[in-house]
Amino acid sequence: MTDRQPPALLIAATTQELRRHAPFDAMAPAELDLLASRLRVRYFARGEVLLAPARGPVTELFIVQRGEVRGRSTDPSQVEAATLLEGELFPVGALIARRATTLEYTAATDTFVYVLGEARFLEVMAASREFHAFCTRRLAHLLERSASAVRESFAGRASAELGMETTLAQVVRHAPVTLPSTASVRAVLECLRDRRVGSVVLTGEAGQPEGIFTRTDVLDRVALGGGDLGAPVSGVMTRAPVSLPASSTVAHAAETMARLGIRHLLVDDEGRLAGVISERDLFALQRRSVQGLRKEIARADSPHWLAHAAREARGIAGSLLAQGIAAEALMQLVTALNDAIVERAVALAAPGHGVSAGEFCWLGLGSEGRREQTLATDQDNAIVFADTAPAGSRERLLAFATEVNDTLAACGFPLCKGNIMARNPQWCLPLAEWTRLFDSWMRNTQPEALLNAAIFFDLRPLAGHAPLGEALRAFVREHGGSRPAFLRQMAVNALQVRPPVGLLEEVLAGGEPLDLKMHATRPFVDCARILALAAGTEATATAARLREAGPVVRMDPGEVEACVQAFHFVQMLRLRRQEEGGIALEHPNRIDLAALNPLDRRILREALRQARKLQNRVALDYKL
16 A cells, blocks of 8 residues: 555545544544545455454554445354444554454445554544544544534524413413402411412402402502501402413513513413413523422422423423433433422322321332433332231222322323332232242242343332332342342343344334334343342442442443443433423334434444443353
């Protein structure tokens, strides 16, 4: 190969070709020209080997120009590990480490590749910060690019959703506080104080609004006006308050307030008084916060208003995505709001069934137990109660649980199709029975026992007496890692669903959607659970399990972090899919690969490779 400089036209054509792909599209023109001038093109016929472990340390970088390259382990028992398409680089890690590649790379079609020698590779690395960052932390670099694109994509839409085109129906969060117009001024003032509201609507005999009295009126019309507290409020109220339909926009409400010089409007929902909107409410629209939503959930005084608060909680996701929040933090925030909804649903139902917080613990299972909930999730929950509970406790708790499950369903959390809910007598048990059941699952290799262990061993106390739930977690942590036969069978189960690494492009070509939950997140979740049980860690979240168990099972820190990043990317894809389509999607975890941009498809392939690597490690640990 000659070192003679290629013609300027060839360099220009090469830079134009490269700029279609990351990281080249972010490189400075001079840096990309340098790279293009150092590349040479090589042709490989279909089936021809480009690189193999037996050839020794890698001395060249390959960039696919046209065609397709497959990477496969030389171990015949291992399945395909990589599919490389136009613009993809390989084998970066082996070249930097000056070692042999671990895969055999073969041309899947007639393929042209750019080739960059080691010395030239180091030269470009030194000249381009972007190229250096990509080569040394490839997945993290791609994820940063994707996150930036997500922020740009969601920012405009989120702003519109929370802006002046929002309808008043979306703004109203509480039922209006009303009193008869014949009530005394003193009664209205006590109502303002006791209910902690800023206004009271005064109604006539038929329940129709006749006036409104606000905190501002207290100063202007009562204190300074020397009003009689025993007199009817009708003498100091604002008569015939202005009303707007619930379908009116915030912009219309703001214009009406400004034009009439008023601070409150009634919201009419087809003849029903739906609520009161204040000037302060309109200004607060752009300052919604997770903390504010939590307070709103805690104030909900009925299942109806709790369901309203739950819709508000889901609605904040678009805003958070627009702010560029990471998947891990977003899942934790979504879970925290869902926890608050569960706690409030429990608190609303308990008094009617004579249930006290000290006699039971409401358990969140599955994704809620792991704090990994997305926007579309059904219910997985259970109840544990004290062994010393009096006779009849279980019947009361089951009736109570049924009401809680129904309330949560009204809040947008569908009933579990597998009936893994606290209302099911099978999952409402005293502590001793739970521990016996858990123990039996660890001794049993039947599929149903393994499935139950995968769901229930991710438990977390959500409401009630937390020590009951913590006792169950301690039992799993203490006994799970000491049952090698059980762990091996869990590993067998975790390897049954393989990420479609080599088939991803075939899936794309066939137009079939990919189930991200089944084929992309489940491998990480299942493998992390096994590693955590073996290591005896306390964590339940997948990322925390990998980070805590990794050092114990001697995983390379870089490998651990790559798995965590890959898992979170897939979760972010799920969140984006659900936010864009809404929770009413029939298949909220299925994604159309053709709709993904090239960058996200590329990262998804990297994520699936990491899932496959993690599965291969578990298979090796348990000799499968």
